[in-house]
Amino acid sequence: MADPLSADALVRALKAEGVRVVEYKSWRTHNRNHKGPWGPVHGVMIHHTVTTGTDATVELCYAGRSDLPGPLCHGVIAKDGTVHLVGHGRANHAGSGDGDVLAAVTAETSLPADNEADTDGNTHFYGFEAINLGDGKDPWPAEQVEAIVRASAALCRAHGWGKSGDTSVIGHAEWQPGKIDPRGPGITMNDVRRRVAERLDHAASWTPTTPHSEEDTDMPLSDADVDRIAAATARKVALYKDTRLDSRDARQMWDDAASPHHTWQFRRTADGPDAWGLLSATAAEVGALRQVVAQLAAGGGLTAEQIEAAAATGARTALAELGARLTVEEG
Template sequence: MAIPLTAGRLLAILKAEGVKTAEYPGWTGRGRDAATGRTFGPVHMVLNHHTAGTTSLTVVAKDGVAGLPGPLAHIHLAKTGVATMCSAGRANHAGTMAKNAYDSFLQEKATHPAPSKASGTIDGNDVSYGIETENLGNGTDVYPRAQYDAWVRINAAFCREFGWSAESCGCHKETSVEGKIDPKGPVEGYSTRGRFEFTPKQLRADVAERLKHAASWSPTAPTAPKPPTTPAPKPPTDTERITALEKRVTALEKRTA
């Protein structure tokens, strides 16, 4: 059983994992517990989203959208890689989860089935931490390298704290019965890897790799291409030196003749 973290502890585990953090005003006391009469926790997974917009911090942290009051996640992750704390309590991010999908994360299975409403449903806001990662979600907007690196670190921080494997890290499209598509889009790169398409499987693989190391670990940075070098000229051979000397002597004789 994983009891939700205090605001202070949540901030601490992210900093220990090397995440750059910020705090939205009032985040430590903001949540949907009192308003809904439902208790946040125990928690069993992390759920990842994209914001489907830009400049969305206030919407995620406080305002919410029509029919869905804020906070809309526990963490807002900007393109700069800065994670802003939005809530330490219950947040409106997960919505209704298919039970078959949720169970696969709860049991940390190696594969996760497509969400089926026929399997039953649960309120995902009760049992999961939510990360809203800034991206248009149009399939072309790129997740910068710094943002993806922080994304991996945040997921790993929760797993490390609760003793979870990377199979406790899910994506909204893997649990939603409402046809959610997030997250999606290209990633600029990670570690020595160049551009690639975001997939939940790759995110979990990168989290799993991170969990093999200490929280202070940083992946290998890409190697900068070496500038082209001009090869050093070869020294002249004895024959070439003699020939050059003979030419100079001949030229001198012509000038003095």
Template sequence: MATIPWLADVLRAEGIPVVEEGDWRNRMVSGSFNPIGVLWHHTAAFSSPSNPHPALNTCIYGRPDLQGPLCQALVDYNGVFHLISAGRCNHAGASRGSGPIPAGDGNTLLVGWEIDYGGDQATDQRMTAAQYTNSVRATAAVLRRLGRDASYARGHRETSTTGKIDPSFIDLDAMRADVARALAGGGLGAGVAGQAYAYGDQQHVAVVNTGGTLINLSWSPSTGIVRPDWGGGPLTGKTVGYVHDGLQHVFARGTDNTLRHWYQSGTNPPGLDSWNTTGRVVSNPTGFAYGNQQHVFFRNPEGNLEHRFYDTVNGQVSGGVWPGGAFVGNPHAFVHRDQQHIFGRTAAGALIHWFWWPGINPSVDNWGITSGVASDPTGFSYAGNQHHVFWRNTDGNLAHRFFDDPSGTLNGGVWAGGTFVGNPHAFVHGDQQHIVGRRANGDLAHWYWWPGTNPANDTWNALGVVAGDPIGLSTPGQHHIFYRTTNGTLEHRFHNDANGQLGLDNWGGSL
């Protein structure tokens, strides 16, 4: 009988959080196991931040009517993969055949993910964004190892001979399309870009220090806090960083208006180049990983959006100026499915939105916002079917706009919570939306929302200490906020999902 003892290594190589549940490599049921694909399920258990994996023990030990283990991995509320078995499991039953998966014994043919959410009309609980994203990434990683394409990923409702409905509330064709993009190196497999970003088990915040060089502060369980100086000065403004092709990529603006691009892996010293941008960069850079490419955008001396990207296949840097006219401040870019989105603001306070996806030319619109944008915008892709943008309006409040893919409609409004100054920063954690800013008195402003609630706000007990625009980061089981304090150091606050407790430490530096 074949087994897949490599599963932990393959998932961790994709940056997916993994918990190995006991002797999972030797836990299995009898019978053959020669997988050719991946099958998605939901558990029908209601998960939450305080109870992220309610079905875990059932998946390990089984039910009175069905011997465990019941899947190779359970995907908890936070997107953590709990590894249960490297061998055959009782998860699929008989397969009626779907796509390239033939009719036969599904337990032999398929690796099973049990995604821990309600999935029925009574609970109306859907996959969290973290469950969706990591299930897609993990599926792509396993199919790559098996030498199969995205068509070998199926939902249980597609193969069941007994009328199973799982996984519910998800478009399986769209999910397969995201697996295909991840197999090609697409955005879902590349992590989230920002001044703070994750690299393996490390949390990174790349900043320009008072000496004008790049300090890449980081923490990991094995190293604690480290503060390597990556040089590259003299620099100005804020950075953007992300992970692609196993490397950290960090971009910053030099005082000579030329891009600085660092790239680094493992314990190697960082490399540095400029991507043919001499004298062209007059804003903070923004960017993302996309497919087999690394992208960066910036405002050029003429006030327009300029673009560079590096293609790992041909080894070439390309790019140009996108149409849409002049803007002010700093752009903000992110990937939504196979789409590239960049937001900025005009001198008159209109929102400007550039977008591109395969098969079209770069285009521009304003999402109906022709005035009132008083800060740099921020935003994210949410749950695979919406993309969102936030900004400070001329009244000093947090304004919000989002596009819903299924309905094709724009929605939004102003979130309650009082006025703030500077630029907001938005990020997703699980199925939660978080936006952070700073009050004029130095208090932290933190807004949050998730399905079933109204937008709310708090301070995370950060009162009178926030001297720079805060930034956020999501990691498994925690979400984080970083900001420059009045003494120039980097302060870090974090929320533990398991116990609802807030933590605080200081990463030092001279920012």
């Protein structure tokens, strides 16, 4: 049996786990306790909002709707990973769900399929609403998923959950028949639970240094990553055998060409390399690579057609920007 954390203890637990916290309005006393008990609590439930925009979503989850009064959760997790606390106490987020699922969460055993709605979940679960359209297309940024993991781990750590199993964190779809959240490219509840369990094996201040799985293609690029991309690009687009570019040259070409305050001037000679052709090809290749990497970071895997379209868009954009900033003189 676990009593809910106090408001102060909740904030401390989240911040200790590295979560960025915003305390919204009078969240500490905002609840639905007059409609029923909050507690004992046994787990954490994750939802998606079917909305866009942080400010509007936070206010919606705080105030609720005419047919469903707020708070609609305890915290709203924005795309950038910030957790906005909107309620403390009973919240309208879980609704009625499967009592067998609650029993499994309490015992930290494997989750059964949810096939009935016979138990009040608002009494027994913390709830986080993550901003996402829930259409299966809206991507889940790495920062947002990491915040879901950290916030969930903070509560598990504070309550001592997760020691004999990893089912203390569930999705709404695993609780109430007919629900689908959370869903979309970049998130699965199995991956969230695995990462929560991994965090609980470390101190709250721990930060992963390597990608968690093949699904984690949205890790930020380091300078070394960019240098390797630049070097590969330079090798691929070297148009003349007597032209040599190392990664620093290729990267500097891109950075300088992208500067609005810089104009390149090249002189074309009869026996020298076609500098405009070389730089154009380099810009097109790097632009294509960056466009593909950006889409991978935003949404996970891409099909061959999506990669081709992304590369074409990146190449066109890079060349258009480059052409507007270069002056080529004939020799």
